Amino acid sequence: MTLLDPTLEVGYRQAADLTRKHGTTYFWGAALLPAAQRRHVHAVYALCRLADDIVDDAVALGRDTAQTRAELASFRARFTEAVATGGSPDPVLAAVARSVEECGIDPGCFDRFFDAMAQDLDTSSYRSWEDLLGYMDGSAAVIGEMMLPVLQPRSTAAFEPARALGLAFQLTNFLRDVAEDLDRGRVYLPQEDLERFGADPAARTVTEDWRRLMRFEIERNRELYVEADRGLAHLTGAAERCVRTARVLYSGILDKIEESDYDVFSQRARVPTWRKAGTAARTVVARRPAAPAPSPAAPAAPAAPARSRVPVELRRMPPRDRLAPSWRDASPRRIARSLDAALARDPGGWYVVGASDDLHDRSIVRMLGGREVTLWRSSTGVVAGPGSCPHLGALLEDCEVLGDQLHCRWHGLAIGADGAPGWTPYTAHDDGVLLWVRLPTQGETPLPRPRLTARPETFDSVAAVIEVEGVCEPRDIIANRLDPWHGSWFHPYSFSHLAVVEELSDDHVLTVDVTFRLSRTWGVPVRAEFACPDARTIVMTITEGEGAGSVVETHATPLGPGPDGRPRTMMTEATIATSDRAGFAVARHLAPALRPAMRKVARRLWVDDLTYAERSYELRRRGEHYGI
Secondary structure (H helix, E strand, O other): OOOOHHHHHHHHHHHHHHHOOOOOOOOHHHHOOOOOOOHHHHHHHHHHHHHHHHOOOOOOOOOHHHHHHHHHHHHHEEEHHHHHHOOOOOOHHHHHHHHHHOOOOOOHHHHHHHHHHHHHHOOEEEEHHHHHHHHHHHHHHHHHHHHHHOOOOOHHHHHHHHHHHHHHHHHHHHHOOHHHHHHHOOOOOOHHHHHOOOOOHOOOOOOHOOOOOHHHHHHHHHHHHHHOOOOOOOOHHHHHHHHHHHHHHHHHHHHHHOOOOOOOOOOOOOOOHHHHHHHHHHHHHHHOOOOOOOOOOOOOOOOOOOOOOOOOOOOOOOOHHHOOOOOOOOOHOOOOHHHHHHOOOOOOOEEEEEHHHOOEOEEEEEOOOOEEEEEEEEEEEEEEEOOOOOOOOEEEEOOOOEEOOOEOOOOOEEEEEEOOOOOOEEEEEEOEEEEEEEEOOOOOOOOOOOOOOOOOHHHOEEEEEEEEEOOOOOHHHHHHHHOHHHHHHHHHOOOEEEEEOHHHOOOOOEEEEEEEEOOOOOEEEEEEEEEEEEEEEEEEEEEEEEEOOOEEEEEEEEEEEOOOOOOOEEEEEEEOOOOOOOOOOOHOOOOHHHHHHHHHHHHHHHHHHHHHHHHHHHHHHOOOOOOO
């Protein structure tokens, strides 16, 4: 884009140079945007970088706090004047002022940002996570707010996810840059966390206490990324690809920290440039299939299918004798690594106990870990507790609920949400699709809510839930889903043309290109991600292609031992479908008719997959180990 004002041309060029030099993740993400949007990203990044450098370089340059405060105030005043007048003799500030005007970025965002930069001059540590969040509101979350007008989301629902992404990026920086921040006299990790785990960053030594601290902080960081992912569905085209690329690359730093055994003192965790280029190139290829292939040093992933008016494509199923076996790609070691990573994610004591639609005006009872749990609805939400009446032990199933109180069928004993003598309630949650109960669980830290991944909005989706019981443990259900390679060979009636996108996959996320079969001739190609928010859940999210944003959540709930003493696990799977096609609005109105078909498809898959899961358990029980 040609700018008539030479000062603006120089300013945007300098902003791009700053982004390329210091913010490579932002640079590769912004590379996917049209030039008109890309320059605004560069301008916002450059302003933030210049202000941050004034504060961070104070120690290296020997400036005292008063000098640094004066320089920061001067820079802030020049920026404020540039926005007010629409120009500046400083080319970068002139470019930023133009971007603020063209995009309609709220100037108040910059006030909060500069206040946070000034806070770094007075504060060197934070007592609690809440205290740190107060600082990060202006230093990180506000960056997400600044970027929203540039990216032009289609819904205001992108606001909170954008803030979460800003927080996630900065927390990743804090974890990566512990040593650098120590050199500047700062410790951003909350003091309460350091005391809780007995970790001392000043020792600059990787101890078991330090590892436990870093595992905790990385888990917190990944929860922010999951929250941020909810915003992707509200972005379109290049903006969605830009944010997704930056998110994948930045979260990859956490993987590098783990690979280095949490040593952030002797080396800086980095995502290699070839991977940044490869990830960006993969997305460009997906947008423009005719683009030239990238260099061998940065191999791009296979292109995701371009979206057309008709989602169905002519994709003939390969004859069985020509179908390539997938066993070479399905590495037991790799599946085991992903399973270990999943099992390390704390569910916080939460278990799925059924579909929201299972619970109506009378109580139900579910088995959970060998105990009976009753649930009923009150005017304030779902109530749960032991399945036996405290009077004579009657099963509290199919009981009347009168005035929010459950009444035992035998003698009418009333039990309310606050419990009764001999009957203590459990914490329960209804997320609109599934029912959850929280129980004290060894090795798990209770959470106020289950770890939910991004889902389509209820008003914009159709959900169907199935339950299938198996003779296995929850880990066997999760392991099955962490082996996508079996899909096209074991389920040829449902999948074909399946390939794992290596450039976007690691031990925490598996990205696949796959075609959902409609017949032997026709199919619907999509790109999907598999990830585990906790040790008993795995979620498949369609990220590109028809139904982007749709999810399939697979939950594994231990029921307890069966009559033969072997464990029973309930597999609960929620398919939550969405589409931005106009015809989907009609489909939502036909949801009652669609759900039986959705359940039938899911159950057919689990006929085979449960065989897989049960076999995995049986081999482990017999002491035969095949890697998972």
